[in-house]
Amino acid sequence: MKKLLTIVLVLALCLACFAGCGGKKDDATADDGTVTIKIGGIGPLTGGAATYGFATEYGAQIAVDEINALNSGIKIEYDFQDDTGVAETSVAAYNELKDWDVDVIYGCTTTAPCVAVASETFADRYFQLTPSASSPDVTAGKNNVFQMCFTDPNQGATAANFVKDNSLATKVGVIYNNGDAYSTGIAQGFIAKAGELGIEVVAEQTFPADTTTDFNVQLTACKDAGAELVFMPIYYGPASLILQQADQMGYDPIFFGGDGMDGILSIEGFDTSLAEGLMLLTPFNATSTEERTANFVNTYKERYGEVPNQFAADGYDCIYAIYEACLKIEGLADMDHAQLCEALIAVFTSGDFKVDGLTGTGMTWQVNGEVSKEAMVVEIVDGVYVQK
Amino acid sequence: MTFLGHLVTGLSLGAIYAIIALGYTMVYGIAKMLNFAHGDVIMVGAFVCFTVVSSLELPPVLGIILAVILCTVLGIIIERLAYKPLRQAPSLAVLITAIGVSYLLQNGAQLIWGASPKSFPSMFNFGGENGISLFDGQLNISYVAIITVSVCIIIMIALTLFTEKTRMGKAMRACSEDKAAAQLMGVNVNQTISVTFAIGSALAAVAGVLMCSAYPALSPTTGSLPGIKAFTAAVFGGIGSIPGALLGGILLGLIETFTKAYITTDLSDAIVFAVLIVVLLVKPSGLLGKYVPEKV
Numbered sequence: 001m002k003k004l005l006t007i008v009l010v011l012a013l014c015l016a017c018f019a020g021c022g023g024k025k026d027d028a029t030a031d032d033g034t035v036t037i038k039i040g041g042i043g044p045l046t047g048g049a050a051t052y053g054f055a056t057e058y059g060a061q062i063a064v065d066e067i068n069a070l071n072s073g074i075k076i077e078y079d080f081q082d083d084t085g086v087a088e089t090s091v092a093a094y095n096e097l098k099d100w101d102v103d104v105i106y107g108c109t110t111t112a113p114c115v116a117v118a119s120e121t122f123a124d125r126y127f128q129l130t131p132s133a134s135s136p137d138v139t140a141g142k143n144n145v146f147q148m149c150f151t152d153p154n155q156g157a158t159a160a161n162f163v164k165d166n167s168l169a170t171k172v173g174v175i176y177n178n179g180d181a182y183s184t185g186i187a188q189g190f191i192a193k194a195g196e197l198g199i200e201v202v203a204e205q206t207f208p209a210d211t212t213t214d215f216n217v218q219l220t221a222c223k224d225a226g227a228e229l230v231f232m233p234i235y236y237g238p239a240s241l242i243l244q245q246a247d248q249m250g251y252d253p254i255f256f257g258g259d260g261m262d263g264i265l266s267i268e269g270f271d272t273s274l275a276e277g278l279m280l281l282t283p284f285n286a287t288s289t290e291e292r293t294a295n296f297v298n299t300y301k302e303r304y305g306e307v308p309n310q311f312a313a314d315g316y317d318c319i320y321a322i323y324e325a326c327l328k329i330e331g332l333a334d335m336d337h338a339q340l341c342e343a344l345i346a347v348f349t350s351g352d353f354k355v356d357g358l359t360g361t362g363m364t365w366q367v368n369g370e371v372s373k374e375a376m377v378v379e380i381v382d383g384v385y386v387q388k
Numbered sequence: 389m390t391f392l393g394h395l396v397t398g399l400s401l402g403a404i405y406a407i408i409a410l411g412y413t414m415v416y417g418i419a420k421m422l423n424f425a426h427g428d429v430i431m432v433g434a435f436v437c438f439t440v441v442s443s444l445e446l447p448p449v450l451g452i453i454l455a456v457i458l459c460t461v462l463g464i465i466i467e468r469l470a471y472k473p474l475r476q477a478p479s480l481a482v483l484i485t486a487i488g489v490s491y492l493l494q495n496g497a498q499l500i501w502g503a504s505p506k507s508f509p510s511m512f513n514f515g516g517e518n519g520i521s522l523f524d525g526q527l528n529i530s531y532v533a534i535i536t537v538s539v540c541i542i543i544m545i546a547l548t549l550f551t552e553k554t555r556m557g558k559a560m561r562a563c564s565e566d567k568a569a570a571q572l573m574g575v576n577v578n579q580t581i582s583v584t585f586a587i588g589s590a591l592a593a594v595a596g597v598l599m600c601s602a603y604p605a606l607s608p609t610t611g612s613l614p615g616i617k618a619f620t621a622a623v624f625g626g627i628g629s630i631p632g633a634l635l636g637g638i639l640l641g642l643i644e645t646f647t648k649a650y651i652t653t654d655l656s657d658a659i660v661f662a663v664l665i666v667v668l669l670v671k672p673s674g675l676l677g678k679y680v681p682e683k684v
Contacts, residue, residue: 046495048609050503178654206653211613213603216397217648224390237505241605248519249393249528263504269442269604270507306504 035333036075037326037340039064039319040097042117043109044085048210052235052311053082056109056131058304059312062296063319074326076319083108087116094120102126103337104344106318109311111135111181118145125338127345129322131314135181139369144341146348146369148314148321148359150283152182152233155258156189158375159231159281164197166388168254168279169229173203173222175242177210177234186233186258202227210235215242219251229254236264243274254279263309265383272383279379279388283359284313287384293358310359317357321348324355389526394649395642400533402641404599407540408618409625409633411591414547417628418560418584421479424486425466427615428493429589433459433596434508434606435501441509448511455593463589467582475578490612497608508604511597532602539598543591544634551630560584564628624664626677635675 041060043053057080064078079100081093090113097105105121105128108114114133121128122142130138134149150158163169172194176187187204194201202225205218219242222230230246230253232239239261246252257264257280265272266286286297286307296316300308325347326332335343347353354362360373378385408430415423433455440451470489474482510518512531519530551557559580562570571577599614600606617640625636643663648656667675 045503046498048607050498051505051607054503208657209613211609213599213605213614214397214401214645217394217645218653220390220393220397220649221653237605237607240505240507241603244604248530267504268506269438269509 033333034071034073034075035326036077037322037332038077038079038101038103039106039322040094040100040102040104041078041080041315042083042090042093042097042105042107042113043080044113045080045082047084047086049085049110052132053085053109054304055309055311056107056315058300059131059296059308059315060106060319062299062303063316063323067319067323072327074323074332076323078319083113085110085113087113089113090117091120093117098124103340104129104322106315106322107131108133111138114138118142121145125341127322127337127341129318131318132311135185136370137181142369143345143367146365147371148318149259149310149371150281150373150375151370152185153189153192154370155281155375156186156191156233157193159186159233159256159258159377160190160193160197160199162281162377162388163194163229163231163256164199168256169199169227171200171202171225171227171229173205173225173227173230173253174201175205175207175215175218175222175230175232175234177208177212177238178206179208180210180234182260183234187231190231190233207238210238212238213241215245216249218242219246219249222253223249223251227253229256231256233258233260235260236262236267239264240267240270240274243278244271247274256280259283259310263307263311265380265385266307266309272380275380276382277380279377281375281377282310282385283373283376284310285376285378285385285387286313296358313358317355317359317363320357321355321363325353328353389523390649392527394645396527396529396533398642398645399638400530400536400602400641401645402621402638403533403536403540404595404602404614404637405618405621405640406634406637407536407543407591407595407598408614409622409637410540410543410547410630411588411595412619412622413625413627413630413633414591415584415588416622417630418564419471419581420564421471421482422486422619423585423588424483424615424619425489425493426588426592427611427613427618428490428497429459429463429466429592429611430596430599430615431497431606431608431611432462432493433593434600434610435497436593437597438506438508438600438606439501441511442506448509451511452594452597455597456590459589459593459596460586463585463592464582466589467585471585472578472582475581494608494612501608503608505605505607508600508606510604511601530602532598536598536602539594540634540637543594544630547587547630556580556583620661620664623674624667626674629674629676629678632674632676639675 043056044050045053064076083090083093094117105126111133114130115137128145131148134152136151139145177183203222255278259282261280262282325344328347329343348365349367363373377388436458437451437455440446440454441448470485519528559575562575563580621636621640622633625632644660647659
């Protein structure tokens with residue numbers, strides 16, 4: 001009896017396997033010729049980085065809803081899995097999406113999980129577009145992985161160029177999180193470029209985690225070394241503490257941040273006067289009056305009760321980039337995920353594929369997966385971003 | 389002058405560790421269990437205070453009182469539901485449960501208050517100033533730091549007196565020495581341990597409010613790292629010893645700050661823990677801990 005049961009179960013399992021192997025688009029093409037693309041997102045929805053995961057999930061959700069309302073012949077089905085910001089969990093989340101019969105991977109939000117998932121998608125041939133994992137390691141050696149955000153070293157170099165071109169300072173201090181690949185990547189890019197440009201880095205200070213609370217020592221070191229500008233390529237949470245502690249000790253250099261600083265003005269309860277004069281590199285300006293951005297910000301606020309940051313905007317742009325690339329592909333209905341992957345790679349690297357989004361106009365991608373878009377430096381004046 | 393500045397920073401940071409460590413050591417000393425959820429109770433306390441002061445715009449005093457009350461209740465509930473059924477279980481099971489409770493609180497807080505960081509209101513401003521400025525503004529001592537150090541010392545003295553002088557304190561010490569014997573002598577062990585948790589959680593609320601006043605960033609994971617550091621401080625000073633928690637906390641804060649200032653910021657945590665290892669090698673029960681040999 002037991003044996004029989006085993007045989008039946010094994011047969012059932014085999015059948016299930018075969019069912020999974022069948023042509024995927026058979027069930028995805030509706031009678032009216034509409035093709036359904038399944039986009040699976042991965043990012044942290046719990047843990048310390050949850051706030052960024054939610055931003056990428058929500059931003060993309062808005063784009064998905066807009067596209068589905070267009071009735072353009074392509075429908076998007078969207079699922080978002082929690083990876084808690086951990087590489088191992090992220091691969092589990094990816095496997096979950098594969099079981100769901102995903103076509104394109106959107107994510108991961110943070111770098112370390114993205115590197116882990118990227119090597120899987122490279123082997124399995126899924127197209128992957130990350131909104132915010134900005135390390136060059138994410139795309140290195142993997143032709144199927146593309147980024148919507150700037151790479152870290154580029155961002156650091158751009159910041160150094162900006163400091164030099166505008167003669168903001170000759171002596172700078174750098175404070176970064178050496179437990180975080182993003183922060184370290186930008187800081188090293190900045191320091192290397194600053195050296196070339198003759199900007200003197202008088203203090204290089206680190207802290208181990210974004211939950212660090214005390215920055216008095218780091219600030220004192222910058223102050224004593226006479227830094228006129230403090231570059232801090234870190235997230236806005238710890239940055240708010242640095243601004244507050246600098247204010248308390250009466251130190252008032254120019255503070256300069258990367259795109260992770262975006263969001264500092266919308267921290268609940270934060271005294272925005274502390275951020276006055278803060279400069280940051282960001283591809284996205286939530287206070288912009290440009291119609292598409294304004295609509296996005298309004299929808300986001302209505303639905304989720306927060307001002308979207310650049311993570312959300314990058315997420316929104318990712319979905320549109322995938323959608324617009326799919327529009328260019330012929331025979332979409334008959335493709336499985338691997339064929340779709342090659343077709344999308346061809347479109348993304350074709351050179352004449354340009355995407356207009358919230359974080360840039362005419363964005364193109366290089367063969368190595370990096371995005372080419374304009375970096376924008378903004379300064380906070382009277383509590384709003386003013387473009388420099 | 390820079391040295392004095394670092395000294396003040398180290399003392400303020402150390403006082404925060406100390407006040408959290410007091411809660412750890414209290415619970416460990418009496419219930420003989422590591423309450424890893426302590427750091428997260430701190431976070432809940434801070435969130436309650438934040439909600440009352442920032443969102444409901446009520447006076448800070450009310451915020452602190454409500455935080456203490458809610459955390460006490462929370463502590464009792466956690467003890468009842470998660471730890472009491474495991475009273476006879478091996479200590480490892482209780483430890484794992486405590487870690488589970490910690491995650492439960494973190495994710496629960498995320499559901500209620502959201503994942504994005506909040507900025508804690510500054511509650512200790514007197515006359516528009518948030519600190520004392522000495523030597524023409526070269527040295528700033530914030531009121532929060534002064535209050536934290538004072539509160540820390542008051543709590544330490546109060547706890548010591550409580551455990552030494554009162555009936556409940558005597559019962560606690562009895563439970564700490566030998567639960568079974570205490571029970572035979574007519575001490576209600578369960579109730580005593582519940583009271584310990586209530587006190588520990590009330591302390592956590594105070595620690596949360598002070599910590600977030602000093603470092604006003606608040607998110608569901610705020611309590612985890614300070615919780616671990618404070619646990620280290622408690623072990624450093626001799627876990628179970630109330631004055632030891634204060635000493636351990638202050639020393640940890642000072643070592644951390646001076647390491648960052650004079651050695652390197654890259655390795656500050658590594659050096660702090662290296663010092664801890666050396667101390668434990670020389671004095672296995674911590675600085676002020678009593679070495680109690682296991683009787684067979």
